Amino acid sequence: MKMNKKLKLAFCLFKYFPFGGLQGDFMGIAKECMDRGHKVVAYTISWEGKKPEGLEVRLLPVSGMTNHARYKSFAQLVHEYVKGESYDVLVGFNKMTGLDVYYAADVSYAAKMMERSRLHRYTPRYRTLMALERAVFDKGSKTEILLLTEKEKNFYMDYYGTTAERFHLMPPGISRAFLPPVNADKIGDEKREELLIGREKTVLLMVCTNFKIKGVARAIRAVSALPPEILRESVLLVVGKDNPRHYSHLAKQLKVLEQVRFIGTRSDVPQLLMAADFFIHPASVENTGTVIIEALAANVPVLTTDICGYSFHVTCAQGGQVVRDPFNQEELNQALSFMLTSDQRNVWQANCKKYIEHTDIFSRSQKVADFIEKVTL
Structure with a gap:
């Protein structure tokens, strides 16, 4: 009242x-x-x-x-x-x-x-x-x-x-705009077309404003460790306000520059989530991680680190994978490879939907x- x-x-x-x-x-x-x-x-x-x-x-x-x-x-x-x-x-x-x-x-x-x-x-x-x-x-x-x-x-x-x-x-407090509408697949396809990403590609989405502490380098290294046949069909899409020069150089060194795209700040994150297959947020410092909740609300399976305050929502929802602290790059690599090769994606998506329906976010x-x-x- x-x-x-x-x-x-x-x-x-x-x-x-x-x-x-x-x-x-x-x-x-x-x-x-x-x-x-x-x-x-x-x-x-x-x-x-x-x-x-x-x-x-x-x-x-x-x-x-x-x-x-x-x-x-x-x-x-x-x-x-x-x-x-x-x-x-x-x-x-x-x-x-x-x-x-x-x-x-x-x-x-x-x-x-x-x-x-x-x-x-x-x-x-x-x-x-x-x-x-x-x-x-x-x-x-x-x-x-x-x-x-x-x-x-x-x-x-x-x-x-x-x-x-x-x-x-x-x-938590996120916008209901992150809940997928009935035509979410159509919106996702249109967003991929706008970004020139084929439907056959696996899109890993990151959304952050500080590339260093939110784990962009960790994500690039994990992508570079994917099996060659998976790597060829994967795209890491990084959204956010920061200078990507160092990270583009890292991607080039690891021979994954073609798989990593920086698209700056965006106002269409809900639509980008509809175009994504997985959400990755391997932060080293993160009190909460609202983007984690936004991804779960969009029914997108999440890979994150348990340093993030909201990582427990991924565990409770059974909506992805959480890499435990202290951080180990090899564990992140294995978790990403598992998620991209597993047949559990539909299960994780259904779990996200059920969890969000019964949780105040x-x-x-x-x-x-x-x-x-x-x-x-």
């Missing part, structure tokens, strides 16, 4: 650009809040793309030559700019001080740094990013935390002393808006 009181909300995000996972969540939640009649003001360092009607965007004049210095400056400026604005709730989509609500899409920086050399702990970057994370999770903080997965909850509680009652688990924006309203009561 929606509340009668109209709220004034400040949403804080380091950077907005189309097609980013966090940015998509930000936009979905902002639109849901505005649909409920609330005023949303977005504070950010930079904004790319269209601004939806009703959303006020304020670019803050940050200082600093490095990203971490600019993030620190942004966190300080936010509090200067919100003074006297009478906001009901200050919502952060990145870690910073003084938030009422933090949308926890990022992995823990402290946990990530524990795997690195101790020398990193003496850098300004480490000190800055740790301070921003501690501001949210420290036991003395009053920030309410919206978790997207349970993956790092225990770490935060052990490392920072965060109390359990400050964590609130949110469901759509309501995140609504549940986050519900919580934002609740904290004002």
Whole structure:
């Protein structure tokens, strides 16, 4: 039930650009809040793309030559700019001080740094990013935390002393556009024709905005290890915003340049999934992996790594294969080869369909808006 009181909300995000996972969540939640009649003001360092009607965007004049210095400056400026604005709730989509609500899409920086050399702990970057994370999770903080997965909850509680009652688990939130319509096969065929990919080809789809951490090199190596007769009929289609030069060079070195295509950012990902046979997401860092849920919703079998927070959905759905941590390239190679040569594809597809029909994967924006309203009561 929606509340009668109209709220004034400040949403804080380091950077907005189309097609980013966090940015998509930000936009979905902002639109849901505005649909409920609330005023949303977005504070950010930079904004790319269209601004939806009703959303006020304020670019803050940050200082600093490095990203971490600019993030620190942004966190300080936010509090200067919100003074006297009478906001009901200050919502952060990145870690910073003084938030009422933090949308926890990022992995823990402290946990990530524990795997690195101790020398990193003496850098300004480490000190800055740790301070921003501690501001949210420290036991003395009053920030309410919206978790997207349970993956790092225990770490935060052990490392920072965060109390359990400050964590609130949110469901996934994807568009129903990813559900295949009755004419999905026709749409998929048309998309293949547009991309000049024959129906006889096996299409492996990747969708990501950071090729390094989302595993594009891992995927290329796995493709190069396919049996020759399978490799000849396979295409790795990489969608996303990043520089493909290094990865094209790797594909050329491994003699699979003809099998790997980079097609940039796209607004037709649901249709691309209808054209795909498999979805691959072998990330090395991934708090959630919304694209995994999108592929399952499209009934496309998934190959991923269990470092991804949403990989458990693939296991629960029995909708593909999950490579266990610590990562081993040979295991990924074998898993990909198994999926492309197995007769289980139809079974995986049916399992995906059944799982999605009985799992809440759509309501995140609504549940986050519900919580934002609740904290004002």
